[in-house]
Amino acid sequence: MTAVTIPVALPSSRRWPWFGAFAFLFLITSQALAIITSPADRDMGDLQKIMYVHVPSAWITMLSFFVVLVYSVRYLWQRRENDDLLAASAAEVGATFNGLTLVLGMLWGRPTWGVWWTWDARLTSTLVLFLIFVGYLSLRAFIDEPVRRAQWSAAVGILGAINVPIVYLSVRWWRTLHQVQSSPSTVDPLYVLFLRANAFAFLFVMIYFIRQRYEAARIERDAELAAQAVALGGR
Amino acid sequence: MTPKRKWAIAGTAAIIAVFGWMLYGGLDKNVVFFLTPKELLAKGTKGYDVPVRLGGQVRPGSVKWNDQTLELRFALTDGSSEVAVHSKGTPPQMFRDGMGVVLEGRFGRDSVFDATSLMVKHSNEYRAPKAGEKPQEMYRTLIKGSGS
Numbered sequence A: 001m002t003a004v005t006i007p008v009a010l011p012s013s014r015r016w017p018w019f020g021a022f023a024f025l026f027l028i029t030s031q032a033l034a035i036i037t038s039p040a041d042r043d044m045g046d047l048q049k050i051m052y053v054h055v056p057s058a059w060i061t062m063l064s065f066f067v068v069l070v071y072s073v074r075y076l077w078q079r080r081e082n083d084d085l086l087a088a089s090a091a092e093v094g095a096t097f098n099g100l101t102l103v104l105g106m107l108w109g110r111p112t113w114g115v116w117w118t119w120d121a122r123l124t125s126t127l128v129l130f131l132i133f134v135g136y137l138s139l140r141a142f143i144d145e146p147v148r149r150a151q152w153s154a155a156v157g158i159l160g161a162i163n164v165p166i167v168y169l170s171v172r173w174w175r176t177l178h179q180v181q182s183s184p185s186t187v188d189p190l191y192v193l194f195l196r197a198n199a200f201a202f203l204f205v206m207i208y209f210i211r212q213r214y215e216a217a218r219i220e221r222d223a224e225l226a227a228q229a230v231a232l233g234g235r
Numbered sequence B: 001m002t003p004k005r006k007w008a009i010a011g012t013a014a015i016i017a018v019f020g021w022m023l024y025g026g027l028d029k030n031v032v033f034f035l036t037p038k039e040l041l042a043k044g045t046k047g048y049d050v051p052v053r054l055g056g057q058v059r060p061g062s063v064k065w066n067d068q069t070l071e072l073r074f075a076l077t078d079g080s081s082e083v084a085v086h087s088k089g090t091p092p093q094m095f096r097d098g099m100g101v102v103l104e105g106r107f108g109r110d111s112v113f114d115a116t117s118l119m120v121k122h123s124n125e126y127r128a129p130k131a132g133e134k135p136q137e138m139y140r141t142l143i144k145g146s147g148s
Helices: A015-037 A046-078 A081-112 A121-142 A146-160 A163-173 A189-233 B003-025 B037-042 B135-140
Strands: B052-058 B064-066 B071-077 B082-088 B100-107 B112-121
Touching: A015 A046, A015 A189, A046 A081, A046 A121, A046 A146, A046 A163, A046 A189, A081 A121, A081 A146, A081 A189, A121 A146, A121 A163, A146 B003, B037 B052, B037 B082, B052 B082, B052 B112, B082 B100
Parallel strands: B082 B112
Antiparallel strands: B052 B071, B052 B100, B064 B071, B071 B082, B100 B112
């Protein structure tokens, strides 16, 4: 058997690498500023600084699922394959941030609450969200036929999004160990400023990651199509 | 849409609905994360010697810490009712007077809650220290400063 080389047109984007560089520079700068210049919390000391990664990460997780929802709906509506690829890319990035949120939360919980983990509604629903992301991604891996894969994953992407408001409101609906959402009135103005800066940094990184994953997904798709053409046409 | 596909979609929707109900629908009534002192006391004799989570506030001034035996005693309050708590081992660094805590353990017939684990419930407030306060030191003296 001989290896077949299939030419694939690489999507060329000159502006995205610049955006990526900007995103990471922004992230490094706002993290460094937050860690060096914001004062330690009166109760938890420097542990408060985990806020600058845990909270943005959690927001980005929920936003990623919203992106999955939007592109899943648009796929079912307009049947454009690119929408399916975008939804899948957002799911992969969202799963990563969701995992990060859980791990950072555990690292924060151990010294402040005294435990790594507890089965309260906030923690449990966030874990369920992670399992939905993983389920979505493994579903895609199991279906080979692109149109069926896109339809089924769009269905999961839409139904799974129900969990996002549940995660957000869990601390208000049920008694939890996790505290309710902070607001600018309960957080020192300086912390709020750095939290927002880092939230934007995470947002830029998310956009860059989704874009990169989307380009990779398009290359994969083109390679699949080319391979099919070779197999059918027997060049 | 073929009938087979309709069944497949209906089946999937049903499975997801049941799964969702199991996770969340029943949670409100059946799986309360913790009881308040008032709710625990309202159970009467049924509340004794069963594993339960109890949540509330550490009543200011009630903390007694024995640094020889590592025994901690305090009163847990929800504003209206109060339960005496006994626990062993060093509490988390954030533990102090007036803090919210969630305990795991059993309510004994001697009306003392024997906690096997103590979790500190942090509020949603984050403040920088006021002028003159040094957070690192406050942090270290939390336990020592709360009585002996």
